[in-house]
Amino acid sequence: MVIEHGRYERNYWLDLWRYRELFRVLAWRDLAVRYKQTVIGAAWAVIRPFLTMLVFTVVFGRIARLPSDGAAPYPLMVFAGMLPWTFFSTGLSEASNSLINNANLISKVYFPRLIVPTATIVVAFVDFLITFFMLLLLMVWYQYPPGWRMLILPTFTLLAFFASMGPALWITALNVKYRDFRYVIPFIVQFGLYVSPVGFSSSVIPEQWRLLYSLNPMVGVIDGFRWCILGGESPLYLPGLAASICVAVCFLWLGIHRFRNMERSFADLV
Amino acid sequence: MSEAVIAVENLSKRYLVEHKPGSQGHKRYTALRDVIGAELRNFARQAVELARGQHPSQRREIEEFWALKDVNFEVKEGEVIGIIGRNGAGKSTLLKILSRITEPTAGRIMLRGRVGSLLEVGTGFHPELTGRENIFLNGAILGMTRREIAKKFDEIVAFAEVERFLDTPVKRYSSGMYVRLAFAVAAHLEPDILVVDEVLAVGDIEFQQKCLGKMDEVSRREGRTVLFVSHNMGVINKLCPTTIWLDRGAIRRHGSTAAVIREYLSQGGLNRNRIVKLDQLPRQYADGEDVRLLSIEWLCDLPLRHGDEVKARIVFETRGPVANLAMGIGFGDLSGKRILSYDTDIHEGYRPSFARAGLYAVEVQIDALPLQPDTYVLDIGCRHGDSESLFDMIPAALQLEVLAGPTTPGFLTTYRHPNVRLNLNGRWEWSVHDSQSSSSNYPRVISRL
Numbered sequence: 001m002v003i004e005h006g007r008y009e010r011n012y013w014l015d016l017w018r019y020r021e022l023f024r025v026l027a028w029r030d031l032a033v034r035y036k037q038t039v040i041g042a043a044w045a046v047i048r049p050f051l052t053m054l055v056f057t058v059v060f061g062r063i064a065r066l067p068s069d070g071a072a073p074y075p076l077m078v079f080a081g082m083l084p085w086t087f088f089s090t091g092l093s094e095a096s097n098s099l100i101n102n103a104n105l106i107s108k109v110y111f112p113r114l115i116v117p118t119a120t121i122v123v124a125f126v127d128f129l130i131t132f133f134m135l136l137l138l139m140v141w142y143q144y145p146p147g148w149r150m151l152i153l154p155t156f157t158l159l160a161f162f163a164s165m166g167p168a169l170w171i172t173a174l175n176v177k178y179r180d181f182r183y184v185i186p187f188i189v190q191f192g193l194y195v196s197p198v199g200f201s202s203s204v205i206p207e208q209w210r211l212l213y214s215l216n217p218m219v220g221v222i223d224g225f226r227w228c229i230l231g232g233e234s235p236l237y238l239p240g241l242a243a244s245i246c247v248a249v250c251f252l253w254l255g256i257h258r259f260r261n262m263e264r265s266f267a268d269l270v
Numbered sequence: 271m272s273e274a275v276i277a278v279e280n281l282s283k284r285y286l287v288e289h290k291p292g293s294q295g296h297k298r299y300t301a302l303r304d305v306i307g308a309e310l311r312n313f314a315r316q317a318v319e320l321a322r323g324q325h326p327s328q329r330r331e332i333e334e335f336w337a338l339k340d341v342n343f344e345v346k347e348g349e350v351i352g353i354i355g356r357n358g359a360g361k362s363t364l365l366k367i368l369s370r371i372t373e374p375t376a377g378r379i380m381l382r383g384r385v386g387s388l389l390e391v392g393t394g395f396h397p398e399l400t401g402r403e404n405i406f407l408n409g410a411i412l413g414m415t416r417r418e419i420a421k422k423f424d425e426i427v428a429f430a431e432v433e434r435f436l437d438t439p440v441k442r443y444s445s446g447m448y449v450r451l452a453f454a455v456a457a458h459l460e461p462d463i464l465v466v467d468e469v470l471a472v473g474d475i476e477f478q479q480k481c482l483g484k485m486d487e488v489s490r491r492e493g494r495t496v497l498f499v500s501h502n503m504g505v506i507n508k509l510c511p512t513t514i515w516l517d518r519g520a521i522r523r524h525g526s527t528a529a530v531i532r533e534y535l536s537q538g539g540l541n542r543n544r545i546v547k548l549d550q551l552p553r554q555y556a557d558g559e560d561v562r563l564l565s566i567e568w569l570c571d572l573p574l575r576h577g578d579e580v581k582a583r584i585v586f587e588t589r590g591p592v593a594n595l596a597m598g599i600g601f602g603d604l605s606g607k608r609i610l611s612y613d614t615d616i617h618e619g620y621r622p623s624f625a626r627a628g629l630y631a632v633e634v635q636i637d638a639l640p641l642q643p644d645t646y647v648l649d650i651g652c653r654h655g656d657s658e659s660l661f662d663m664i665p666a667a668l669q670l671e672v673l674a675g676p677t678t679p680g681f682l683t684t685y686r687h688p689n690v691r692l693n694l695n696g697r698w699e700w701s702v703h704d705s706q707s708s709s710s711n712y713p714r715v716i717s718r719l
Contacts, residue, residue: 110371
């Protein structure tokens with residue numbers, strides 16, 4: 001093996017595969033720690049989406065009297081939107097802080113750094129699975145039978161993963177360089193919650209703005225989730241979905257690109 | 271038979287250090303607000319200068335710092351090489367490049383085989399996880415596969431002596447257990463090339479001996495190539511037949527350990543200052559967090575002379591209540607081997623306790639210095655009297671010369687037994703042996719002059 005300037009680049013993706021064991025172990029560590037530290041840790045994954053659903057149903061459904069998608073019950077619609085949103089936002093915040101949280105690893109051991117932020121998203125994914133199980137219970141409660149579209153849900157989950165990965169990689173890399181960058185993340189998450197159609201249906205957006213609105217990648221993801229879960233009650237707006245996918249992919253490419261650019265200096269900066 | 275497994279060619283590493291005008295001291299990291307603030311101020315200043323009709327000045331300086339510059343060496347298979355040098359000489363940078371943590375700026379390294387690096391024990395240990403879980407976690411971080419770890423699991427546990435605590439979170443471990451477990455995992459790593467940084471500088475003395483034994487076994491019996499960085503000349507001497515001395519980013523000497531160490535230590539220069547600051551010197555075996563040695567001041571004539579009275583004051587700081595403190599100084603030879611120790615608690619067993627944080631001093635007095643004229647290194651340390659645990663320890667804090675004193679017999683300056691460094695007085699009684707008398711008592715004592 002040869003070590004020289006610029007060599008980092010060449011074997012990168014191969015190394016990423018070689019270090020899959022480390023990826024598995026880091027993801028497992030994050031999970032084990034999260035569910036060990038607090039009994040509430042696990043309960044939290046259940047309580048938080050449930051309470052948020054209640055609040056959104058009351059605020060948007062009851063007080064603001066916004067319409068649901070077709071005949072779907074409002075709480076169910078909110079929950080279908082929150083499912084990908086929580087995945088996105090926890091994934092984004094966890095991954096954004098991941099490099100700093102693992103500073104000691106980065107300065108002492110070599111491995112493709114991309115592993116660290118990616119592994120943290122596994123934790124968000126487990127939370128996602130718990131919330132998904134709650135959704136199933138909720139559907140039983142409302143006696144809302146799932147349709148064949150449920151089978152396409154993994155595709156949109158993947159899209160949500162891409163949508164959170166892109167900005168997360170960028171932010172986490174910047175975070176290494178500028179330590180106060182992490183304060184931006186709660187703001188993005190807070191802001192995004194209201195900009196994305198989590199508490200309401202994206203059908204309330206006037207038709208002429210809909211495409212522009214879909215530039216937010218989470219709009220496409222949430223609409224997709226609702227289409228899969230609520231069945232025919234929430235028709236898919238295809239141009240919007242295409243726009244969302246494009247933006248998500250662009251961000252992902254940008255994120256990976258920025259990350260890879262700054263990666264070489266991580267060990268010197270951390 | 272053996273060919274080069276590591277070939278380093280013209281290796282250089284540059285760091286850019288930015289000096290900002292008006293910035294106070296060194297910051298651990300940059301904050302975006304500082305950068306934006308500095309840019310705005312810079313912009314405003316330039317605008318003002320431009321408005322006044324002056325040429326806008328560029329006041330930011332970026333200084334280049336070469337941590338390594340044109341380093342060349344080769345290591346053959348099975349060689350064990352020590353790397354020594356002062357702080358900032360580039361030792362750690364070299365190891366970091368070898369373990370691919372950071373990239374070189376120029377030059378290249380050819381490596382034949384898998385590199386395992388041990389720059390710290392317990393990298394990635396998580397306090398919430400149990401000992402068992404941490405073994406797997408740490409093993410994976412060090413590059414072992416799950417199967418390798420599972421195969422060595424029992425061996426690791428036995429080495430660390432933590433069988434009973436395997437399912438306890440490591441946050442409840444004593445610091446000794448923690449270090450033992452961490453080292454045990456690392457010691458069972460089986461790379462072709464092992465890169466080790468000062469990791470033996472932790473743990474209690476007994477465990478350190480065990481670690482040294484293990485290192486010796488790894489290098490000698492298993493024929494692995496090892497690069498070993500340490501400040502401890504004794505350890506380097508014991509483990510490594512050859513040594514590289516790095517000085518300000520370049521190789522100063524590369525050769526047989528005994529010769530390199532001797533030159534390195536004598537190069538350090540004799541310290542003829544009355545007061546020697548200890549605060550910033552590298553520590554070993556201890557972190558100097560609870561008790562920190564600050565300075566040593568000679569209260570007698572310098573240079574020291576054989577047979578003369580020696581007096582020194584050591585100033586230290588306690589950062590909280592400390593019980594049972596014992597202080598000690600030790601003289602060693604230039605190979606790092608300890609020759610003579612003075613501890614505060616040898617005869618009377620008196621070990622003071624300090625109820626609160628503060629600055630304290632202790633004075634040591636040696637009635638007649640027994641060291642033969644030569645050059646010595648002085649170690650200074652303090653420990654918790656009842657246990658082996660060290661509060662603070664500075665190996666080779668300074669180098670001293672000892673000259674012949676008025677009572678030193680002349681032969682000691684011209685002829686010296688190569689292995690004897692101490693020359694003491696003892697209590698002697700002279701008498702005249704009367705060969706005529708058959709009795710066994712010799713009553714006539716010649717009085718001393």
